[in-house]
Amino acid sequence: MSNKVLFGFHAVTVRLKTAPESIIEVHYDGERRDARMRGFLERCEEAGAKAIDSDDSRLSKLAGSPRHQGVVARVKPLAQRHSLDEVLEDVEALQQDPPLVLALDGVTDPHNLGACLRVADGAGAHAVIAPKDHAVGLNATVAKVASGAAETVPYLMVTNLARSLNEMKERGIRIIGTSDDAQHTLWDVDFTGPVAIVLGAEGPGMRQLTRKTCDQLISIPMAGAVESLNVSVAAAICLYEARRQRKG
Incomplete structure (x- = not known):
């Protein structure tokens, strides 16, 4: 199965919590230094996820949307129950x-x-x-x-x-x-x-x-x-x- 993209704090945080091993890399807006972003990056570090400083243009391109909240992750698909x-x-x-x-x-x-x-x-x-x-x-x-x-x-x-x-x-x-x-x-x-x-x-x-x-x-x-x-x-x-x- 091909890799997929998640974006937004909630979607990526849930994956960090439930299946951190499936995360290939996390791209984040390095210009954001607010508490929410700092907490998110701490969670990435705790989960052992690779975090990459990216600008808004790169994030929008990865997400396919400008509504990424400064957070985009490339992840492996999770195993799904098939029926x-x-x-x-x-x-x-x-x-x-x-x-x-x-x-x-x-x-x-x-x-x-x-x-x-x-x-x-x-x-x-x-x-x-x-x-x-x-x-x-x-x-x-x-x-x-x-x-x-x-x-x-x-x-x-x-x-x-x-x-x-x-x-x-x-x-x-x-x-x-x-x-x-x-x-x-x-x-x-x-x-x-x-x-x-x-x-x-x-x-x-x-x-x-x-x-x-x-x-x-x-x-x-x-x-x-x-x-x-x-x-x-x-x-x-x-x-x-x-x-x-x-x-x-």
Whole structure:
């Protein structure tokens, strides 16, 4: 596998913390002498990561973006679990929290995906899945927005989303889809058992086959003038309601 790039303090710091041996080199803005940069460089030294003083132009070129915060790392890809089955088997073996999966159907914007991964990490979701042909893959922008969650939450791109949802059903996982026209709301659902929450892209929503695969459709109550929420906001509301119910 080819090397990849991470940029931004959160994304690079998480990699320094979780897999320092995978870092090839860290480039930083030597003109920044603030406390945050000093602390970051101390962490690099503690982790044994090679730190290279680079200017803004070099950093922007490496990151492919000017929004690098003065920190860019070249890293080796981490070994990923290759299937949803592997993730779910690990969850079931631990016998702690019931499986909680976020499924995204048609989310192609890297900023939305990054935000969804960050939410999934915070709410304790075990995996995020998406179809290979209708979704954005992991890239540097996703990793930056995810603030390290792209390193901690398995993001699995599946060949056939409906089939993967049906396979989860066979494991006893309920498939709960979100739809503006659903008869029941988020507050009517019991999330304490094994659940996969399915969200579509803002606008078109879920595809028909995905919708038909769901065990239940729910809506998020809307009290104002807007008709829908950004997919990452909707993911946060749903996942944290599941977390609230599970922790009592």
